[in-house]
Structure formats: structure tokens, C-alpha cells
Amino acid sequence: MWASPMGEPRFQHECLLRVRYSETDQMGTFYNSRALEWFEVGRTETLRATGVSYAEMEKRGALLPLVEAAVRYEGRARYDDLLRVACAVGFAGKASLRFDMAITHADSAAPVAAGHTLHAITDAAGRPTRAPRWLIDVLQAGKSAP
Amino acid sequence: MWASPMGEPRFQHECLLRVRYSETDQMGTFYNSRALEWFEVGRTETLRATGVSYAEMEKRGALLPLVEAAVRYEGRARYDDLLRVACAVGFAGKASLRFDMAITHADSAAPVAAGHTLHAITDAAGRPTRAPRWLIDVLQAGKSAP
Amino acid sequence: MWASPMGEPRFQHECLLRVRYSETDQMGTFYNSRALEWFEVGRTETLRATGVSYAEMEKRGALLPLVEAAVRYEGRARYDDLLRVACAVGFAGKASLRFDMAITHADSAAPVAAGHTLHAITDAAGRPTRAPRWLIDVLQAGKSAP
Amino acid sequence: MWASPMGEPRFQHECLLRVRYSETDQMGTFYNSRALEWFEVGRTETLRATGVSYAEMEKRGALLPLVEAAVRYEGRARYDDLLRVACAVGFAGKASLRFDMAITHADSAAPVAAGHTLHAITDAAGRPTRAPRWLIDVLQAGKSAP
Numbered sequence: 001m002w003a004s005p006m007g008e009p010r011f012q013h014e015c016l017l018r019v020r021y022s023e024t025d026q027m028g029t030f031y032n033s034r035a036l037e038w039f040e041v042g043r044t045e046t047l048r049a050t051g052v053s054y055a056e057m058e059k060r061g062a063l064l065p066l067v068e069a070a071v072r073y074e075g076r077a078r079y080d081d082l083l084r085v086a087c088a089v090g091f092a093g094k095a096s097l098r099f100d101m102a103i104t105h106a107d108s109a110a111p112v113a114a115g116h117t118l119h120a121i122t123d124a125a126g127r128p129t130r131a132p133r134w135l136i137d138v139l140q141a142g143k144s145a146p
Numbered sequence: 147m148w149a150s151p152m153g154e155p156r157f158q159h160e161c162l163l164r165v166r167y168s169e170t171d172q173m174g175t176f177y178n179s180r181a182l183e184w185f186e187v188g189r190t191e192t193l194r195a196t197g198v199s200y201a202e203m204e205k206r207g208a209l210l211p212l213v214e215a216a217v218r219y220e221g222r223a224r225y226d227d228l229l230r231v232a233c234a235v236g237f238a239g240k241a242s243l244r245f246d247m248a249i250t251h252a253d254s255a256a257p258v259a260a261g262h263t264l265h266a267i268t269d270a271a272g273r274p275t276r277a278p279r280w281l282i283d284v285l286q287a288g289k290s291a292p
Numbered sequence: 293m294w295a296s297p298m299g300e301p302r303f304q305h306e307c308l309l310r311v312r313y314s315e316t317d318q319m320g321t322f323y324n325s326r327a328l329e330w331f332e333v334g335r336t337e338t339l340r341a342t343g344v345s346y347a348e349m350e351k352r353g354a355l356l357p358l359v360e361a362a363v364r365y366e367g368r369a370r371y372d373d374l375l376r377v378a379c380a381v382g383f384a385g386k387a388s389l390r391f392d393m394a395i396t397h398a399d400s401a402a403p404v405a406a407g408h409t410l411h412a413i414t415d416a417a418g419r420p421t422r423a424p425r426w427l428i429d430v431l432q433a434g435k436s437a438p
Numbered sequence: 439m440w441a442s443p444m445g446e447p448r449f450q451h452e453c454l455l456r457v458r459y460s461e462t463d464q465m466g467t468f469y470n471s472r473a474l475e476w477f478e479v480g481r482t483e484t485l486r487a488t489g490v491s492y493a494e495m496e497k498r499g500a501l502l503p504l505v506e507a508a509v510r511y512e513g514r515a516r517y518d519d520l521l522r523v524a525c526a527v528g529f530a531g532k533a534s535l536r537f538d539m540a541i542t543h544a545d546s547a548a549p550v551a552a553g554h555t556l557h558a559i560t561d562a563a564g565r566p567t568r569a570p571r572w573l574i575d576v577l578q579a580g581k582s583a584p
Binding site: 183211 | 319321324325326327328329332357358359360361362363364365409
């Protein structure tokens with residue numbers, strides 16, 4: 001779906017969501033910051049699909065605070081539109097995860113927004129740490145859920 | 147400004163805020179849940195005006211989780227409109243605080259939304275507690291800031 | 293599930309949603325205004341289940357601006373918790389709709405929040421109007437979707 | 439404050455805002471998408487300082503939909519922290535505006551987030567258009583407000 005900047009297989013997953021009225025603005029499309037909230041939904045469902053949800057990761061003491069986010073706005077989405085959130089996750093160095101995101105209309109595949117988020121891997125106290133072994137295993141073993 | 151359900155003087159305060167684009171929706175007015183976020187701005191500025199901010203209250207181990215909220219929607223407010231948030235706070239029993247709110251247009255005084263929030267008083271662990279002495283003193287001594 | 297203030301059968305529906313990280317706050321539970329956003333998700337899915345979605349209603353020129361909202365906060369909900377949003381909708385007079393809402397944990401049925409929203413029925417220009425015939429038919433014919 | 443990618447003087451402005459409780463998340467800092475909402479506050483106050491607010495621009499039929507946004511997360515910000523939002527705006531080609539943003543703590547100047555947004559200039563119907571003369575004049579004549 002997109003070129004990997006890391007040249008390695010990555011775990012991919014897709015999920016659907018509906019645009020909420022609370023996410024629109026007076027221009028009649030979604031407000032720009034909602035793209036980052038939808039990226040979060042994509043990350044959550046992608047990590048769940050690996051077998052270790054982010055809620056579980058936090059319980060194990062591994063947090064993923066954002067370091068960087070970028071969004072390209074490619075098309076409109078209105079209230080109640082059904083969107084597909086496609087996500088590919090991989091390591092970007094030993095202590096970072098990168099999620100590449102593409103949001104499209106579920107029916108027409110028309111593009112809505114794309115971009116990425118870069119995350120540090122930290123312990124519960126917020127100290128940067130190398131990826132724990134189970135996280136490496138989970139992402140390497142991963143196959144995209146249907 | 148409004149009848150007190152508690153029949154006692156209460157601490158009153160007003161502040162101003164501007165409607166953000168992120169707070170509008172495709173109906174062209176503010177999205178309904180923003181009223182509760184503006185109530186929070188009013189609570190924050192009202193407690194600061196007492197001399198003990200809510201951030202300071204949390205540090206002292208007194209939290210104010212919501213028990214109940216009610217909003218009447220009275221008029222439209224558009225992006226960049228300047229709003230006045232008027233707040234009156236008083237005790238509602240020994241372990242609760244009630245904030246009565248009225249949001250109006252700063253220029254015309256046309257009504258936007260009104261309502262109240264009811265809060266438990268808890269310690270840092272979330273256990274309900276009686277109002278600490280300093281909070282009683284602060285609210286009783288309070289005079290509305292200019 | 294709750295007493296009807298209108299003494300008449302109403303259309304009922306339930307849906308599920310997951311708490312997003314963006315919906316939490318530093319107290320570790322959901323931020324209070326999110327309850328109104330979840331009520332909106334419940335309204336949207338309930339109207340869709342009647343056969344006429346709210347997006348379709350808007351296209352037909354019938355809007356449902358909020359007149360009043362009330363929420364009781366009954367329990368905590370954390371990031372990634374799966375919630376059940378139960379909704380019952382009925383007329384409250386000739387030109388108003390009322391949605392009664394109850395949000396619970398999907399697994400334990402522990403309560404999270406409950407309340408209602410009251411909506412005017414207006415035309416596309418925002419003028420109050422009586423409920424259109426098709427809306428009356430849709431709600432009266434309705435049976436709760438499974 | 440930052441290098442201009444456009445090699446030309448740009449209109450600069452700063453404003454202050456306080457972190458709302460609604461903008462925090464369970465990690466105890468601001469939720470990542472709030473940075474884009476704060477960028478919007480910065481754009482709004484910067485355009486107002488030019489003498490033509492964005493609300494006025496919309497009335498004149500010139501919209502600024504987002505094309506691209508990027509954020510670097512540089513530090514934490516907690517509820518009630520007072521932040522400085524610094525903004526520099528200039529043209530990026532004949533039909534685009536670029537806002538460069540830096541958010542810091544108002545007291546310590548410690549960095550919180552920085553980035554930019556790129557905006558098309560469109561007419562009220564959403565068609566891309568060249569910058570209107572008055573907008574060029576306003577930005578070129580601009581001096582940073584105190």
C-alpha cells in the first residue's frame with residue numbers, strides 16, 4: 001500500500017470507523033485534529049491484532065509516547081461516512097515504533113488522509129528503553145488479520 | 147444571576163473564551179459536548195479566583211470528580227465568537243460541590259447555554275471525603291474577582 | 293431498562309464502542325464531556341436501526357438540534373474498555389424527540405453513565421417543525437434490532 | 439525563532455493558552471491531537487493580529503483548508519499549565535499559506551511541541567484560488583503585534 005522506509009516486512013491491519021458528528025466542523029468535513037484520533041484507533045486495533053493490545057502493553061510497563069506525527073489531508077469525509085483505517089507498524093531503530101496510516105472511504109476507496117506517527121518505547125516511568133523481546137516477537141511473527 | 151438552590155451566598159466569577167474551530171460542527175454552531183468543556187474552563191477560572199486553583203487542590207489531595215451534569219442549549223455560537231462564562235460555586239451537602247453555569251455572548255449577552263455540574267469531593271485515591279477546612283474557608287471568604 | 297416518562301412504547305437499540313485514548317483524562321477515566329459524544333454514537337446507531345439514519349434525516353431536511361442534556365456519572369471506564377450504549381427514543385410532545393441513554397461495561401454490565409438528551413425537530417433552516425409523518429411511522433413501527 | 443523555508447519576512451505573533459483538563463489523557467500529559475487544536479488557536483490569533491481575522495476571511499469568501507500538518511512532540515504539558523503559542527505565517531507558493539508553530543511553557547520556555555500546517559487558499563465553494571490582494575497586503579504590511 002505504501003513504501004516501507006525500513007525495507008522490512010511489517011505488521012499490517014485494517015479497521016473501519018464511522019465519522020461522528022462531534023468530529024465534523026463548520027466547513028462540513030472532519031476537523032483536522034480528528035485524523036490523529038483516527039490514527040490512534042488504527043494503532044489500537046493493529047496492536048490488538050498482533051495479539052498484545054496497547055492496554056496490555058501498558059500493563060506490562062511499555063508505553064509508546066508520540067515523538068512525531070504527520071498528516072496529509074487528501075479528501076473530505078462527512079458525518080456518518082464509513083472509513084477504512086489501514087495501518088502498517090514496524091521498528092524505526094531499536095527504541096522506536098513507526099505506524100504508517102492511510103484513511104480512505106470504505107465504499108469508494110477515495111482517499112481521506114494519510115501520514116505516520118513515530119513513537120518512543122519507554123518504561124512506565126517514561127524512560128526510553130529498547131523494545132522488549134515479546135514486542136519484537138509479536139511484530140515479527142505477525143500476519144495481517146483478515 | 148440565578149436562584150441558588152442552596153439559599154446561601156456563593157462564590158461567583160466570570161471569564162471569557164473564544165469558540166475554537168475545533169468546537170464547531172457541521173450544523174455551524176458549537177458541538178453539544180463543548181458546553182461541558184466550557185463549563186470546565188469556568189470551574190477552573192472560578193477556583194483560581196478563590197485563591198486555590200484546581201491544580202493546587204489536586205496536589206493537596208482533593209479531587210472533584212463529576213457526579214452529574216446538565217445543560218440547556220439556549221442559542222447558537224459560531225467560530226471566533228467571544229463568550230462569557232459565569233459560574234457560581236457552593237456546597238451541596240457536606241461532601242459535594244455544585245457549580246451553576248451560564249454562558250452568554252460577551253457582546254450581546256444573548257444566551258448560549260446554561261446548566262450545572264455536581265461534584266463529589268474525594269481524596270487522591272477516589273474515596274469520598276468531607277470538604278477540607280481550607281476549601282470551606284476559601285469558598286466562604288470568597289468575593290467575586292473583578 | 294428505565295421508566296419511560298412518556299408512557300408509551302419506544303424504539304430501543306444497543307451498540308458497542310471502545311473507549312479511545314483521546315477520551316481519557318489525567319484522572320485515568322473518561323473525560324466527562326465524552327459521555328455526550330457517546331450518547332451521539334448511540335443516537336446515530338439507534339436512528340440507523342429504525343431504517344432512516346440521521347444523515348438521511350438531514351438530507352430530507354429534518355434536523356434534531358439539542359435542547360437539553362443530562363448525564364449521571366456512575367462509574368469509571370478506562371482506555372480500550374468495551375462499552376454498551378443502550379438507547380430508547382420516543383416523542384416528547386409534537387415537536388421534540390427524547391433519547392434516554394444508559395452506558396455500561398459490555399462484560400460486567402457495571403454502570404458507567406446514564407442520562408438523556410432532548411431534541412427539537414427543525415427544518416433545514418432551523419425552524420421548529422412538527423415531526424414529519426415518515427419519522428412518526430418509523431419510530432412507531434420500530435422494533436429493537438437484535 | 440526558526441528558519442524560514444521561504445526566505446522572506448513573515449508575519450509573526452504569539453498568544454497564551456492554558457491546558458484544559460479535557461485536553462489531558464491518562465498518560466498525564468496532553469493528548470497528541472490537542473497540538474493541532476492549539477496550532478489552530480495560534481493561527482486564529484495570528485490572523486486577527488494582521489487586522490483580518492479568519493472569521494472575517496471566511497465572510498470574504500476565502501477559506502484555508504489544511505493540506506498538511508506535522509508535529510514534533512518535545513515535552514510534557516499538564517492541566518492548567520500556561521503555554522505560549524508562537525506562530526509565523528507566510529505564503530508557500532501563490533495559492534498556499536504555511537504556518538510554522540512553536541509551543542513552549544510560558545514560564546520556563548521549555549519546549550512542548552512544534553511543527554507546521556500548510557493550507558490551500560480556496561473560495562467559498564472550495565475551489566483553489568490565488569491569494570486575494572488584500573491577504574497579500576495584510577501579510578506583507580504586517581508587523582508582529584506586541
